[in-house]
Amino acid sequence: MNKSTLTTTALLAAMLGGTLYFTNFLQSPILQVTHSIKSYYLDGVESIQDAINEHFHQQATIIALKEKNRYYEKELINLHQVADEYQKLLHEQNSSLATHPHTALARTLSYVRFGDPHRVWIEMDRFDPKKVYGLLYRGYTAGIVVGSNGHALGLLNGDVKSSYAVTIGSTLAPGIVRGNNERRLIVEFIPTWIPISVGDEVLTSGLDRIFMSGLKVGKVISISKASGYQSAVVEPYFYGKNPAYFHVITEVR
16 A cells, blocks of 8 residues: 555544544534434423313313302201201291202393493393293392293392292291392381391291292491381391302292
């Protein structure tokens, strides 16, 4: 092998070695950056997937809890009735505990008029415009439902046309509660010979067949007398919250 051939071979070997060296030298930071990008990408994908899973899990949990809440609200209504019947049983010893209300969930659609918080349109199944229905929110009386041009109209507690039969305090003084276009309610036609007191609790009597007996309405905050009757001003437990859903008492037996 002559000197020229050796020189050419040595030069090619040097170029090949240099190419491999620089290739490895350049590949190292490129691969490092690429791996970092992939790592961030996978971490991001997993994070997003975890967030999606958590969101749908929370959503499913919220839906389940809402359903349970509606179930428990309905059970609370039944418990009110049983408790009231039990008290009557203790006093009269002839109650059959046979009264069981039928309730349904109803959705609020909108106010009838802006500026009037006491009237709302209600969406409910099998609505009979000839009937008057009791309206409940979380076990408290919230008003009544009547027909208006074939549609369900919710007259909430504050409305002057929202009225139903009640009793007051331990003496069970009878009366009719109505709205006053204000927060507080008025109980009228209370016999003067039956004593009532400030702080007495007002409950539904069930005699009008709109509500079952024993549901909470509010507490007496003042009393007046006129025309042979007593009247009481009541602070209601429900007023103007405008919830998205109510329970409607569709039948009292």
